[in-house]
Amino acid sequence: MKLLNLQRRMARAVMTPLTRSERMRAVAPDGRSMRAVANQIIKPNDRLTSFERLEIYNRQYWFRVLSAFAEDFPGLRAVLGGRRFDAMAKAYLIDCPSQSFTLRNLGSRLLSWLQKHPAWARERQNLAVDMARLEWADIEAFDGLREPALKPEDLAGVNPEKLRLRLQPYVSLLALRYPVDDLLLEVRKDSDDLDVASNTFSERHKRKRVSTVAKLTPSPIFLAVHRLDEDVYFRRLDREEFAILSSLHPGKSLSAAIESALRHSPIVAADRAAHVEKWFHTWSALGWFCRPQKYVVTFHAQTESFGKAKIYE
Amino acid sequence: MPANRFNGHTDYGIGIGLRSPHYHHILTRKPVVDWFEIISENFMIDGGRPLRILDQVLEQYKVVQHGVSMYFGSAERPNREHLKRLKTLVQRTKTPWLSDHLCWGSVDGRYTHDLLPMPYTFEAARITAQKIREVRDFIEIPVAVENVSSYAEFHVSEMTEWEFLNEVAERADCGILLDVNNIYVSSQNHSFDPFTYVNSVPAERVAQIHIAGHSKYRKYILDTHDHPVIDPVWKLYARTIERVGHTATLLEWDDSIPSFGEVHDEALKANRFLASASLATAV
Numbered sequence: 367m368k369l370l371n372l373q374r375r376m377a378r379a380v381m382t383p384l385t386r387s388e389r390m391r392a393v394a395p396d397g398r399s400m401r402a403v404a405n406q407i408i409k410p411n412d413r414l415t416s417f418e419r420l421e422i423y424n425r426q427y428w429f430r431v432l433s434a435f436a437e438d439f440p441g442l443r444a445v446l447g448g449r450r451f452d453a454m455a456k457a458y459l460i461d462c463p464s465q466s467f468t469l470r471n472l473g474s475r476l477l478s479w480l481q482k483h484p485a486w487a488r489e490r491q492n493l494a495v496d497m498a499r500l501e502w503a504d505i506e507a508f509d510g511l512r513e514p515a516l517k518p519e520d521l522a523g524v525n526p527e528k529l530r531l532r533l534q535p536y537v538s539l540l541a542l543r544y545p546v547d548d549l550l551l552e553v554r555k556d557s558d559d560l561d562v563a564s565n566t567f568s569e570r571h572k573r574k575r576v577s578t579v580a581k582l583t584p585s586p587i588f589l590a591v592h593r594l595d596e597d598v599y600f601r602r603l604d605r606e607e608f609a610i611l612s613s614l615h616p617g618k619s620l621s622a623a624i625e626s627a628l629r630h631s632p633i634v635a636a637d638r639a640a641h642v643e644k645w646f647h648t649w650s651a652l653g654w655f656c657r658p659q660k661y662v663v664t665f666h667a668q669t670e671s672f673g674k675a676k677i678y679e
Numbered sequence: 680m681p682a683n684r685f686n687g688h689t690d691y692g693i694g695i696g697l698r699s700p701h702y703h704h705i706l707t708r709k710p711v712v713d714w715f716e717i718i719s720e721n722f723m724i725d726g727g728r729p730l731r732i733l734d735q736v737l738e739q740y741k742v743v744q745h746g747v748s749m750y751f752g753s754a755e756r757p758n759r760e761h762l763k764r765l766k767t768l769v770q771r772t773k774t775p776w777l778s779d780h781l782c783w784g785s786v787d788g789r790y791t792h793d794l795l796p797m798p799y800t801f802e803a804a805r806i807t808a809q810k811i812r813e814v815r816d817f818i819e820i821p822v823a824v825e826n827v828s829s830y831a832e833f834h835v836s837e838m839t840e841w842e843f844l845n846e847v848a849e850r851a852d853c854g855i856l857l858d859v860n861n862i863y864v865s866s867q868n869h870s871f872d873p874f875t876y877v878n879s880v881p882a883e884r885v886a887q888i889h890i891a892g893h894s895k896y897r898k899y900i901l902d903t904h905d906h907p908v909i910d911p912v913w914k915l916y917a918r919t920i921e922r923v924g925h926t927a928t929l930l931e932w933d934d935s936i937p938s939f940g941e942v943h944d945e946a947l948k949a950n951r952f953l954a955s956a957s958l959a960t961a962v
Contacts, residue, residue, distance in 0.1 A: 367798075367835050368802065369754045369798065369800070369802055369803050369806055370754035370755075370786070372798055372833065372835065373753065373754055373783055373786040373795075374786050374787065376795065377785075377786045377787075377789065377791060377795075380791055380793070380795070381789070381791065406834075407833055407834060407835075408831045408832065408833060408834070409831075409832045409833065409834055411832075411868075411869065411870065412870070413898040413899065414898055414899065416831075418898075419830055419831040419832075420831060422830040422831070422899070422901075423793060423795065423830065423831065426793055427791050427792075427793055430792055430793065431792065434792075463789045463790070464789065464790040464791075464792060465788055465789060465790065466790060467720060467723075467748040467749075467758060467760075467761045467785075467790060468720050468723065468748070469792055470724070508727050508728070509724035509725060509726060509727035509728075509729060509730075510725055510726055510727065511725035511726050512725075512726045512727075535725070536726065536727075593727065596727055596728035596731050597728075
């Protein structure tokens with residue numbers, strides 16, 4: 367048997383879902399006999415059959431990817447509940463096995479998959495989608511690229527009509543239907559507490575979390591997921607802030623972005639300049655803008671770079 | 680023997696794996712450690728805390744890169760994105776050599792994230808050696824391949840594991856990262872004499888040695904890196920050092936990680952064997 371053929375057969379077997387009792391299936395979903403597959407490629411020894419030896423790898427695969435996935439999406443687990451989350455994770459990983467050398471990217475297709483499979487979250491679909499967005503943005507913010515930040519002197523003498531700014535690649539802007547940032551922070555706090563907790567304490571926390579999720583009602587928020595001093599933060603934004611920052615993404619000039627964002631704003635005209643100044647000061651202090659390569663970048667350069675910033679609405 | 684062309688002519692002593700539970704201790708206490716081994720993939724990223732910590736470690740310590748997903752034995756060509764990121768990291772760490780496993784783990788662009796065993800065939804040796812050469816040519820530093828622990832053997836195999844390792848190393852003209860714990864684990868799982876394995880490895884190609892603990896189950900042993908090194912593995916290590924001389928040695932402890940001090944103390948036990956090797960060389 368050629369190397370490629372053998373590897374294809376073994377990989378298919380290794381990635382076949384386990385039974386409910388976490389053993390290797392006797393028959394794969396496509397009707398293959400797993401015993402026959404194992405006998406064909408793997409030698410038995412005096413203690414283990416071919417099936418049992420293959421099963422070691424089959425189990426290791428699922429334990430590894432499921433645990434890595436669960437580690438990345440504790441908030442979604444809280445939303446769906448443990449049992450449903452585990453079943454959803456298996457279904458997702460069957461449809462979307464890793465295509466990357468790093469487990470970091472395991473959840474990269476979760477958002478689009480979840481949107482196509484609303485049955486997993488049922489009545490909590492919007493909440494689940496919001497949480498998946500937030501948790502993926504969190505991963506991106508954790509290790510995303512930081513370009514040199516914009517400095518005040520970069521803006522000296524630049525015409526705002528022509529100024530085009532780029533957000534740092536690690537910043538994601540999220541328009542969410544639920545305040546999932548609070549929920550995720552609570553889930554993480556619970557998880558930290560549980561590291562030193564007794565079983566009774568852990569049960570109490572679990573009940574509290576379930577009740578928090580059940581009580582969560584839609585309440586739209588705008589959020590920037592960003593990094594400061596290498597820690598990831600969730601920063602709530604005003605609607606107008608979100609609109610301005612989002613408008614920068616497709617390459618609008620700063621003045622055009624401000625104008626369109628404030629066009630229907632309830633902020634009275636006399637106060638707008640002060641608001642913009644305050645927002646801009648905050649964004650700059652947080653280092654959200656990249657330093658332009660030239661003071662006025664070309665449209666071509668913007669579209670390439672803007673692709674790295676992430677906006678989810 | 681210790682400094683050879685497969686480890687960049689370096690003379691490193693005993694190292695331990697750089698793991699997140701120890702970051703604070705390392706950065707604040709600055710313990711004396713010969714060198715740290717990093718898992719390359721954990722730092723093949725664009726930014727953030729892991730790279731900041733790595734840079735701080737690099738200010739104080741020597742670092743060697745060890746990979747877990749190059750999959751030299753996979754039938755498909757190396758992933759270009761992986762190679763580019765790996766090279767960027769190599770330029771950052773200035774690692775004198777680079778290691779990854781003699782295994783496969785991906786096929787048709789899908790990754791298992793496991794170190795799957797090779798069929799010991801001449802075709803596999805040829806493909807694997809070619810891939811090692813490609814990686815080395817791209818990365819431009821010496822490459823060492825590590826023998827893995829395994830729980831299965833293939834009907835199609837045409838040689839023993841150590842013959843396969845030698846065949847690949849010769850064809851690729853690469854170094855060997857000899858994991859003596861993996862030899863022990865596989866010897867128990869496949870019923871061979873681990874000393875035959877150690878005695879068959881070309882001593883002049885050994886760039887580095889791994890030692891570790893494992894978990895024993897009723898019918899097999901699993902390479903879990905979550906225990907101290909057991910005596911039979913130390914005996915294999917002693918024999919290895921006797922053959923290859925004072926060689927850069929790394930203790931792997933990746934699960935249920937105890938305090939920094941406990942891990943380092945366990946690693947330093949290797950000194951009793953390295954000291955005698957140095958003495959023998961001096962005499």
